Amino acid sequence: MESKLINLPRYLDKRGNLSFIEECNHVPFAIKRAYWIYDVPGGEARGGHAYRLNEEFIVALSGCFDVILDDGKKKKTYTLNRSYYGLYVPKGIWREMNNFSTNSVALILGSEPYDEHDYIRNYDEFINL
Numbered sequence: 855m856e857s858k859l860i861n862l863p864r865y866l867d868k869r870g871n872l873s874f875i876e877e878c879n880h881v882p883f884a885i886k887r888a889y890w891i892y893d894v895p896g897g898e899a900r901g902g903h904a905y906r907l908n909e910e911f912i913v914a915l916s917g918c919f920d921v922i923l924d925d926g927k928k929k930k931t932y933t934l935n936r937s938y939y940g941l942y943v944p945k946g947i948w949r950e951m952n953n954f955s956t957n958s959v960a961l962i963l964g965s966e967p968y969d970e971h972d973y974i975r976n977y978d979e980f981i982n983l
């Protein structure tokens with residue numbers, strides 16, 4: 855499956871809006887992990903790696919940021935700035951995140967538990983694979 859933006863359910867309400875995610879439904883994998891990135895100082899970038907197995911779904915819960923995906927041949931930049939959609943990132947894709955706005959929060963759901971051995975942190979190694 856290719857990387858793609860996935861719209862999430864939205865319950866618009868005068869009291870405040872609500873969205874949700876169910877595994878194997880709105881995201882195409884079983885969710886084994888959730889982590890979030892926050893308090894990112896201006897100008898900083900996160901990511902800069904690929905995963906051998908882990909698939910991800912990234913949501914801008916607050917604020918906005920860019921996700922740059924690179925399949926080894928071409929790069930694509932997605933700007934995430936709403937909490938009612940997210941970006942599906944398959945395994946084996948180099949990804950970086952940058953341009954974080956003040957107070958932005960990135961929620962990342964993963965298909966695998968954290969495992970440092972699943973990371974490819976060297977770009978040349980990624981290209982060779």
Ligand code: TYD
Pocket residue numbers: 887889891899900901902903967968
């Ligand atoms: P890393 O994935 O390298 O951050 P990013 O891709 O956003 O730049 O994670 C930074 C450190 O946090 C990593 O060395 C170990 C720790 N970590 C965990 O322990 N569990 C996790 O689920 C994640 C994502 C990171």
